[in-house]
């Protein structure tokens with residue numbers, strides 16, 4: 001987002017306002033306009049605008065309803081909404097701000113005030129996004145950190161449980177990495193970590209979150225992905241004189257489950273960890289996988 005112009009969505013059923021706002025803002029922002037509020041949620045979800053300027057009185061769905069829908073949807077809840085409306089009623093303004101709008105501008109508007117307020121909210125949003133990225137990123141490797149993983153796992157667990165979808169978790173560890181650091185030094189160790197992380201990331205079709213989460217597929221798929229990661233790291237042929245066959249390798253514990261009340265994220269992680277342990281004790285450079293169900297979850301998990 002550094003050099004790109006931030007994207008702004010303007011929704012108004014009066015085309016004159018759409019055009020004048022677009023004219024006003026298009027010098028500094030990439031502007032998308034929408035005259036039918038039926039589309040707003042869909043556009044917001046697919047385009048991820050930085051900010052939405054929203055009319056209140058509209059033909060199909062009124063502005064209040066649009067704000068509600070945006071705020072209830074996890075993908076759009078964080079997009080700031082500025083209401084731009086002909087209503088000068090204090091009640092409307094209060095209601096909008098209480099519903100989650102960040103600002104309220106009345107028509108006819110003063111162009112300079114609109115520009116200044118849009119600028120202020122875009123900057124706030126930009127800083128918020130930057131902080132979020134930094135707080136969710138592992139400083140060394142650039143992939144998602146533990147906090148992001150924990151948050152994602154809880155969210156996905158909830159989503160999969162609601163939708164009846166299976167969820168898989170892989171616990172991955174570099175074999176004999178302490179020895180690697182002892183032999184080659186910590187700087188080389190850091191380089192190795194970065195390369196292994198990059199290698200695994202390149203195997204995943206979607207960005208970062210998949211390193212933390214595998215969902216919606218059968219167990220076999222989790223095992224296949226784990227095997228793919230294992231062989232991709234092996235293929236890098238990173239020398240490690242105290243490693244398996246003189247190379248850097250990884251061991252993986254993979255667990256798939258159908259999330260239920262009896263299987264929480266803590267249990268899922270414990271099971272993945274015990275699979276990883278099995279992979280370690282049975283020779284490393286391998287995947288140990290298991291499936292669990294509520295019935296079997298109190299016991300050790302079964303092999304697949």
Ligand SMILES: [Mg+2]
Pocket residue numbers: 012013014055056057058059
């Ligand atoms: Mg209107």
